[in-house]
Amino acid sequence: MKSLHFKAFGAPQAVLEFGDSHKPTPQENEVLVKVAASPVSPADYIFIHGRYRVQPVLPQIAGLEGAGVVVQADKAGKVPVGSLVSFRHRGCWAEFVSVPVEKLYILPKAFPLEKACQFALNQITAWALLEQAKVQENSWLLLTAGNSTVSRVIIQLARKRGIHVIAATRGKKDETDH
Template identity: 30%
Template sequence: MRWLLGVTAVFYRLKVRATGTWSRRGVSGLSRALVYEKHGDPAASLGLENLKLPDLGATGVHVKMLAAPINPSDLNMIQGTYALLPDLPAVGGNEGVGQVLKVGSKVTRLRPGDWVIPADAGLGTWRTEVVAQEDLLLKVPSDIPIESAATLGVNPCTAYRMLLDFEALTPGDSVIQNAANSGVGQAVIQIARAMGIRTINVVRDRPDIQTLMDRLTLLGADHVIPEEMLRKPEMKDLFRSVPKPRLALNCVGGKSTTEMLRHLEHGGTMVTYGGMSKQPVTVPVSALIFNDVTLRGFWVTQWKRDHALNKEAMNEMIASLCTLIRQGKMTPPACKQTPLEEYRVAVEESMKPFSSSKQILVM
């Protein structure tokens, strides 16, 4: 009997992070969730557990998760290397889309049937169901593709803000970016295209680079070049047909960043939002003295927190992105759907170099 009670206690460990703490007060039903109890290799650290749902309360929203992507920041959180680390144990995943099942008596913005995405990082989206406070959720239209909704809150928002907030770009201007095949890079290409902004897209060399270049061109990229071309005289020929960029978007660091800076217009801005090479950003002295470039950083999580009370700015951004999706001007990155139970395969695929598809966990 003591053994049976012990097993029951383990099975019903109450680990639901919905309002910032693990709750011990549940409602009927369990959620299957990918939980990690320590930092380390994501594929080894994650495990599927049954978590009991907490009380709905007056301001709670019961959500059935539909789909959630695996982003690099999600993996960095599990590894313990990200700037934002939740208390352990934690449920993985910061992005995704779900459908509202039930709302508390004081919930005013949401109702059953609505689609919602997290308003901030840390919700823990890799689970079948969650109970969250109303202010932690954003309503999105349910008439857009589920993969678009699941990947809406991070990459497209990052691309949108960087294109609008750092330089006053007008149609005909150009932007240069590395990691152009990333989720953010693909969103930059499509949003810039809709704005009339030309893009110069830098990608790392690889065996199937022509296939990749063709795919980005179909998305609307004006120029796709391998990283090595940044150092070649042919760049002068490129700038005979397109103006030098006023904005550079850096997700790599290292040599790629240094070479991009050399092609930035006088007084232009480089925004760093990632560091895939794990190398520092090295700036030539000439770029600062003679070209007067500005170096900035951007983290969409911080932007959302800075604008948490300004719902108008958040809603305007989401509405603009959803309009582009409906018009067929923005599609999600190439995705591969994987059942939640097969998460190890999806996580391992996400960690491979030159990965061409974003892994989406479907519930």
């Protein structure tokens, strides 16, 4: 199968290789997913550099999150063939990936792939960042990169907690600004 993989830690443009890898064989409580979409996120860059909390095992197929269709079910039959799933698991920048059942989110068949492939990691990141910030109800939170997916999730979570948000974004500089 084709994949983007790396054999050493470093900058993605220096260490990533496109080529053949062994098609994974699912173990007990795993399914085989045909990957349909996988985003590129800051966590992926950190992972490829070898500085993420989940450590690569070299050689390593890149990618930490994705979505696809189950092509081989787990032995217990918890996740049937044909299920559209989202997952957070390393090695998904490939045609296929084996994913533990507990890391899967089964989605409706019509769920958009561009959202499905970002379903897990961004939400967890947004929740963790808001928790670490310890912002209290009726307080203000300033977000940079206000258009990012993580910021958009933080805005929704903050709203539910009664936190006011200012979301700063980058835009084109007005030609009249000096």
